[in-house]
Amino acid sequence: MNLFEKYGGADFWSDFLNTVYENLTASKYTRHHFRSKNISHIKEMLLALLELTLASNAEISEASMREAHRDLGISNEEFDEWISIYRQALSDYKVADQDCVYIIDILSSYRRSIVRYI
Template structure:
């Protein structure tokens, strides 16, 4: 049985990814990437791309990850924040650790295609702010947003 079949197919994974993007809309550094983006369309595109790697049908018809993300200027820090939240969403939805690890290895395999900048001004501004927010309000925020719950601010 494939990972895709094990968890109920397309709707389950679409729900996970839709939840991820809802969380990212609240992320102070990531949210600006999603201004004017149709969340339903985006989550379906991402689901279409993911499911072929986990045993689902090959229905993705978009561009390569490099083409799709080239204009976004995504930094390693931003990629890692999204990856941590991605992992947490799957675990929260009941995907096993082993299956989540497999999915995350697929996500990680695209890092070099998605990351196009070393740093950004918003990275430099937000890192110290994250530390303060996490220290003062992390216990409360961890109940509200997976990006806070999953983040390990250094």
């Protein structure tokens, strides 16, 4: 069984993303990235990406990730906050430690493509 289905599929991961985005939009480090944004659309896209990566082990290209985040100006500190919030939510949702490590490693591997170095 793949990681997407292991925890309950779309329903589980949708609830998980609701928690993640509640915390991201409340964080003083990341909330400015979500003002006037369609959070529902962002969550839908991320749910699809989670399914793609956790169900089929597909990789999203760094070029695609870079393009999607090109104009967002995300700093290292903001990226670290996002990872921290994600990690806490994984723990809160009782995702197994080895699965947390796997997911966080995937997310962290995109740092160079997401963070804007000035």
